[in-house]
Amino acid sequence: MEVSLLEEVENILRYRFRNKKLLEEALTHSSFLDGVSYERLEFVGDPVLSLAISNYLFLAYPDLDPGQLSALRAANVSTEKLARVAVRIGLHRFVRHSAPPLVDKVERFVDAVKLEINPVAHGGSVKAPKVLADVVESVAAAIYVDVNFDLQTLWVIMRGVLEPIVTPDALEKQPQPVTMLYEMCQKKGKQVDIKPSREGDLSVAKVFVDGEFVASASSSQKDHAKLEAAKIALGKLAHLVPSTDKKSATNMKLNFAADENVLKRIQVPLMKRNLSAQFRFQLLMVFFKCLGMKNLG
Amino acid sequence: MEVSLLEEVENILRYRFRNKKLLEEALTHSSFLDGVSYERLEFVGDPVLSLAISNYLFLAYPDLDPGQLSALRAANVSTEKLARVAVRIGLHRFVRHSAPPLVDKVERFVDAVKLEINPVAHGGSVKAPKVLADVVESVAAAIYVDVNFDLQTLWVIMRGVLEPIVTPDALEKQPQPVTMLYEMCQKKGKQVDIKPSREGDLSVAKVFVDGEFVASASSSQKDHAKLEAAKIALGKLAHLVPSTDKKSATNMKLNFAADENVLKRIQVPLMKRNLSAQFRFQLLMVFFKCLGMKNLG
Numbered sequence: 001m002e003v004s005l006l007e008e009v010e011n012i013l014r015y016r017f018r019n020k021k022l023l024e025e026a027l028t029h030s031s032f033l034d035g036v037s038y039e040r041l042e043f044v045g046d047p048v049l050s051l052a053i054s055n056y057l058f059l060a061y062p063d064l065d066p067g068q069l070s071a072l073r074a075a076n077v078s079t080e081k082l083a084r085v086a087v088r089i090g091l092h093r094f095v096r097h098s099a100p101p102l103v104d105k106v107e108r109f110v111d112a113v114k115l116e117i118n119p120v121a122h123g124g125s126v127k128a129p130k131v132l133a134d135v136v137e138s139v140a141a142a143i144y145v146d147v148n149f150d151l152q153t154l155w156v157i158m159r160g161v162l163e164p165i166v167t168p169d170a171l172e173k174q175p176q177p178v179t180m181l182y183e184m185c186q187k188k189g190k191q192v193d194i195k196p197s198r199e200g201d202l203s204v205a206k207v208f209v210d211g212e213f214v215a216s217a218s219s220s221q222k223d224h225a226k227l228e229a230a231k232i233a234l235g236k237l238a239h240l241v242p243s244t245d246k247k248s249a250t251n252m253k254l255n256f257a258a259d260e261n262v263l264k265r266i267q268v269p270l271m272k273r274n275l276s277a278q279f280r281f282q283l284l285m286v287f288f289k290c291l292g293m294k295n296l297g
Numbered sequence: 298m299e300v301s302l303l304e305e306v307e308n309i310l311r312y313r314f315r316n317k318k319l320l321e322e323a324l325t326h327s328s329f330l331d332g333v334s335y336e337r338l339e340f341v342g343d344p345v346l347s348l349a350i351s352n353y354l355f356l357a358y359p360d361l362d363p364g365q366l367s368a369l370r371a372a373n374v375s376t377e378k379l380a381r382v383a384v385r386i387g388l389h390r391f392v393r394h395s396a397p398p399l400v401d402k403v404e405r406f407v408d409a410v411k412l413e414i415n416p417v418a419h420g421g422s423v424k425a426p427k428v429l430a431d432v433v434e435s436v437a438a439a440i441y442v443d444v445n446f447d448l449q450t451l452w453v454i455m456r457g458v459l460e461p462i463v464t465p466d467a468l469e470k471q472p473q474p475v476t477m478l479y480e481m482c483q484k485k486g487k488q489v490d491i492k493p494s495r496e497g498d499l500s501v502a503k504v505f506v507d508g509e510f511v512a513s514a515s516s517s518q519k520d521h522a523k524l525e526a527a528k529i530a531l532g533k534l535a536h537l538v539p540s541t542d543k544k545s546a547t548n549m550k551l552n553f554a555a556d557e558n559v560l561k562r563i564q565v566p567l568m569k570r571n572l573s574a575q576f577r578f579q580l581l582m583v584f585f586k587c588l589g590m591k592n593l594g
């Protein structure tokens with residue numbers, strides 16, 4: 001891969017790789033004949049992002065219950081979210097592949113995302129191509145390996161890349177349709193059932209409420225079919241939806257500590273991100289204080 | 298929680314907590330009225346173990362493809378695997394709860410595990426109670442928070458707790474029944490379909506091959522029903538199973554680097570686990586060499 005292209009990606013990430021081969025690997029789709037594909041890195045990148053986001057949420061929202069934390073994590077590492085990250089920072093322009101159908105898929109998604117006014121947490125008009133989310137995961141893994149498996153440093157670099165991080169407020173405005181459908185029906189004492197099936201190459205999801213057919217949708221991805229069917233069902237059952245009490249969710253944001261040596265290799269001055277030792281200590285104190293109060297309460 | 302009980306658990310884990318409240322929290326089920334339950338820690342513990350195992354597998358098996366790595370990871374962090382870890386180290390004796398049905402469930406599982414001769418990767422005669430796997434995850438998270446979110450140090454402590462780590466060889470001897478069923482049918486040009494449904498409180502899974510009913514099973518857990526149905530189907534379709542070529546899988550085992558300061562708080566001398574700086578450097582060199590060779594090849 002041309003050095004100038006790799007440097008362009010490094011500029012986007014604001015990080016200079018010690019081992020450029022890692023970045024090249026992270027940008028190589030399995031269809032590309034030359035070089036190692038990103039799949040092994042993606043294997044690591046998935047739990048890397050999951051734990052980095054989990055740490056952040058665990059520290060930033062001491063008052064959220066585990067269910068709310070899990071919903072927030074899912075929204076922040078979903079294919080829909082990560083594919084939008086790839087488009088926002090322009091990473092999709094650097095993926096090496098030899099799979100022509102990908103070009104059209106990615107272009108249609110990029111066009112659709114450009115028209116989105118508010119961040120979309122659970123899928124917009126065009127399904128997110130998995131390759132885009134995969135590349136964000138594999139790039140995260142490439143950085144993680146390059147910084148010697150130091151998650152704190154990875155987070156300092158990836159925190160900005162993942163913006164906007166989905167907050168409790170944002171999630172409350174866009175609840176997950178399947179969860180919302182189940183919750184709504186449970187409140188109204190109704191039994192909801194989403195039945196999956198296959199029609200040729202497509203996954204079909206049919207929504208039944210109290211045994212009665214309400215909606216169906218199909219997609220090449222099972223989860224996407226379920227999501228779309230739930231959305232349609234929610235539209236049809238809108239008369240049941242209660243007005244929700246908006247909970248005021250804390251919006252505190254914390255960074256993890258970071259290794260000063262590795263920070264020197266991060267290109268752009270990290271004025272806001274690079275935490276002083278004293279601030280790091282204060283953060284940990286706040287965190288343990290929160291834990292302590294909960295234990296005593 | 299009594300100090301002597303906490304110390305007993307610390308002895309099992311070979312780790313002394315700075316903040317004992319974290320360990321107490323990790324051992325408290327949501328049914329227990331006093332204190333904070335383990336659910337927030339479990340939220341972090343799940344990706345902690347997932348990333349720790351992923352790092353280990355990524356470094357230890359440079360020749361495995363991503364599919365094999367994913368299968369190995371799944372086997373090492375499954376409910377069945379982690380619940381057996383809890384039983385093996387005796388952690389189940391320290392869980393605080395006020396849910397009497399749990400006692401019977403756990404006892405039946407403990408008795409069944411005692412009768413197992415070989416490690417069971419995908420479920421034995423009695424379904425693993427989720428609470429046992431949850432507690433291993435939350436204890437891992439408690440250690441992780443106590444060592445300031447340092448995954449390398451967490452791994453040094455948890456590596457022994459998680460023994461026996463499922464290796465490629467062990468997994469090959471016990472392939473995942475659902476995967477095996479799909480692979481076997483694909484090889485024979487047959488179409489397999491596992492249809493989930495509900496009967497009262499139970500999940501039911503029915504296996505169809507080329508549209509013909511082959512087997513069914515029910516369980517309170519959907520995945521368990523699917524697994525059991527696949528096992529029965531494999532038994533009935535045994536005449537289709539090809540003799541597999543045993544691949545010789547590498548068994549190299551690596552530890553991550555560890556923070557020397559925190560290691561001092563680990564109770565028992567970690568002669569084998571505590572890596573010298575030189576050895577750590579060698580490990581990283583081996584790893585980058587492998588990566589380099591793959592990139593050049």
